[in-house]
Amino acid sequence: MNDSPEKSRLETSKSMNDASNGAPRERRKPAARRSRPVTPSRGVAFDVLMAVMLDDAYANLVLPNRIKAAGLSTNDAGLATELTYGTLRMQGFYDRVIANAAARDIDTIDPVVLIILRLGVHQLLNMRVATHAAVDESVNMAEHFASLGAVGFVNAVLRRTSRHDLEDWQEFVTKDEKNDDSRLSIIYSHPLWIERAFRQALDAEGRGSELEKCLAADNISPRVTLVELPGFAETNDEVEGEPTTYSPVGMSLNTGGDPLRFARVRDGIVRVQDEGSQLAALTLSRHHDVVEGEKWLDICAGPGGKAALLAAEALAGGAMLTANEIIPGRADLVRNALKAVPGVEVVVGDGTEYGTAHPNTYDRILLDAPCTGLGALRRRPEARWRKTPRDVAELTGLQAKLLESALKALKPGGLLAYVTCSPHLAETRGIVEGALRKNAHVAELDAREALARVALQDVDLAGKDLSVQLWPHRQGTDAMFIALLTKSKN
Incomplete structure (x- = not known):
């Protein structure tokens, strides 16, 4: 690759290691707040990821409550959901990218800063967010939630990340892997033992060739x-959906948003x-x-x-x-x-x-x-x-x-x-x-x-x-x- 991550890492190592924001797990006084607030969807995603990391919360339980409390529109709720789940799914891969771009181990980065970086990397590599917007919004989050030193650090790491696309980063972070299991585990962001368990199960079916499709499917948001x-819901004319492929009593929701907005769902019959x-x-x-x-x-x-x-x-x-x-x-x-x-x-x-x-x-x-x-x-x-x-x-x-x-x-x-x-x-x-x-x-x-x-x-x-x-x-x-x-x- 031109201007490879490895070359850039060597060039930026000293400046990154000198940055004051890198001390692990240390709380600092937040930076002076900008007049521009954090976008509601990013704020919700940040809150949920913090709860998952620090409180062992479950995203599927916390996220709907945070969306409701924030009064997000359907579009903003969809963005918050993608930011949250997409970041969690690809966390292992993103951490390798961040470690290279920051020229330091993940464990030495403050949890608040690490979550902001993961969100930023997800927007840069796997979402249709303009580079300037992904970087600027992440820097804005750092100014609200992290230390003064973290602002420059976040800006530098994400600009460093943005110089290369997803395929370049996949190639670089797996270049030293010796076998397919390790490479696929990193690219598709599954712990190695899980990747091997899936391979074993598929091999037992004679379908080992489907492993990459299996891992990739885990990183795609499922339809609701x-x-x-x-005996209760045959006359349902409120919930907009279409029949599921296999289940005779199932339906796929056509629209996004919280299913509880439908009375029949609230009543428990759908x-x-x-x-x-x-x-x-x-x-x-x-x-x-x-x-x-x-x-x-x-x-x-x-x-x-x-x-x-x-x-x-x-x-x-x-x-x-x-x-x-x-x-x-x-x-x-x-x-x-x-x-x-x-x-x-x-x-x-x-x-x-x-x-x-x-x-x-x-x-x-x-x-x-x-x-x-x-x-x-x-x-x-x-x-x-x-x-x-x-x-x-x-x-x-x-x-x-x-x-x-x-x-x-x-x-x-x-x-x-x-x-x-x-x-x-x-x-x-x-x-x-x-x-x-x-x-x-x-x-x-x-x-x-x-x-x-x-x-x-x-x-x-x-x-x-x-x-x-x-x-x-x-x-x-x-x-x-x-x-x-x-x-x-x-």
Whole structure:
């Protein structure tokens, strides 16, 4: 490259290292405020990113409240959302760019300044924001939120970044990587262990060539999808949307903004829910005809999205649903999610002990197991920077216990759906195969055939297993895993 990042780094190293703003984690007196305020959308994005970094907040929970509090217009809300989620998704890559442009390690940059730089780099490399506007607005944010020394530092780093486009930076920050896994991990901003887990899962399906598409899909904002509770929302003429590709009860929102502006969403009969989650619930509820009086169980029901759909399906067929949740606060979320559907019992209990207390009781059970959530990185981008391989080890132990408990609670001849929002093989096939080895009286059923009966169109599934693995790059859903199990009557 002409005027390569490496050459520029050497030229600017001394001046950057001399800048007073680089001391780590040190709070300084903010610069004198300009008369021009920070744009509302950038201010909201900055606040959310600060909460995520310093308070371990979840962007999907904080952002809507900040948008509402700021009274943002639809366009400004869209900009704040892109700034927030785009910056979080590409954080790993941006940090490498910043480290080069600043000629210093990321850990030596004050958190406030680092967030301003990440926002600026995102605008320069991945948004249609004019260079002068991206730099100037970032400098303005530094004058409002950071120290006097930070203003010049932010200006210098972003002007240095703006000399090269995204492809140039991708080439430079990966030039020393020795293998494809490391290179793809950096370019698509996924921790290496997650990239390798995705590769392993795709290789198991014979689709390893799809890895780049898979990683790229995690960095694209998903459309808002809704579920219309069967029996409650068929006459919906308020929410503007179009049918989802596969789910017979789903719709994609045509317009941006907060779905809660629609009365039917506020009433809970039209709900925000990923299409993959809808298919997971329907594969259980519509596997075979419902016999009136059936007992259904959602053994890990919080926060209640799938439980609401199951409750509507149960009500239509004359079945009775029990929703169990171990944490009282999350049980309250389940009650709120089910407020539109009468007759559901919500209980608080430990799912790993539920089967012992209620053996051979339920005709259909949903075990939507706690998992790493690696299948929903599009929606929860900060999760990729918080999860570790240790989380997998801890969760798989819990998942195995929950599945054993759920099998105890299942009636002989009943149907159990084991579901995770993760494609990690240890959380999916590993758990199912472990249960099959341990329980000779348990058999796996064909979830693919069951899904085919539910879905509006053919679903492109790979591999030879009986279970279903959905993917963002292939189906446009979260990476939901669905396996169906039954228990013999003998």
